[in-house]
Amino acid sequence: MAGHPIHAMLVAFPVALAISTLGADGFYWWTGDLFWARAALWAGGMAFLLGVLAGISGTVELLLVSGIRARAASWTHFVIAVMLLSVLGANWGYRLTTGFEEAVLPWGLLLSAFAAAFTAITGWHGGKLVFDYQLGTSSTGKG
Structure with a gap:
């Protein structure tokens, strides 16, 4: 939009939240506190x-x-x-249907770990597009 890479601006939130989900699951496992x-x-x-949205x-x-x-990498x-x-x-669906406390161990934690790993792989590929191919860094709108 107007030369700005909207996707690159939006993606930080789901990345941080996916990792936070794993962290919260880990803290629940460690403490047993329902808050986590x-x-x-x-x-x-x-x-x-x-x-x-991203x-x-x-x-x-x-x-x-x-x-x-x-780019094939895209x-x-x-x-x-x-x-x-x-x-x-x-x-998320598993937690909604099972009950958020019961869903954490073991399947919620495993799904969160799987999501964190996929987040890292996806982020690495996205970073490759930006840093290696300079996509989303040009204000001309051509990539």
């Missing part, structure tokens, strides 16, 4: 919802900006990001 189970539910839900903006940029669309990042969104959604 509730925090994991909220962080996981917001990671998914804001991830969908994903929509990333998809628009991928499809509309030829410099992004031309498509790899896209596919992994969609997989990450499915894991984030599964994690």
Whole structure:
């Protein structure tokens, strides 16, 4: 939008929240304090919802900006990001349907760890696009 990479601006929130979900699950496991189970539910839900928003903006940029669309690494990042969104959604949905406290151990914690790993892989690929290919750094709108 007006030469600004909206996806790059939005993606920080779901990344931080996905990692926070894992942290909250770990603290619940360690302390047994219900606060951390509730925090994991909220962080996981917001990671998914804001991830969908970042994903929509990333998809628009991928499809509309030829410099992004031309790179195979962009498509790899896209596919992994969609997989990450499915894991984030599964994690949040599991907590909503099971009950946020009962969902943490063991499956919530495992889903959060899986989401954190996918977040790292997806972020690495996104960083490669920015730092290696300079995509999203030009104000000309060409990539």
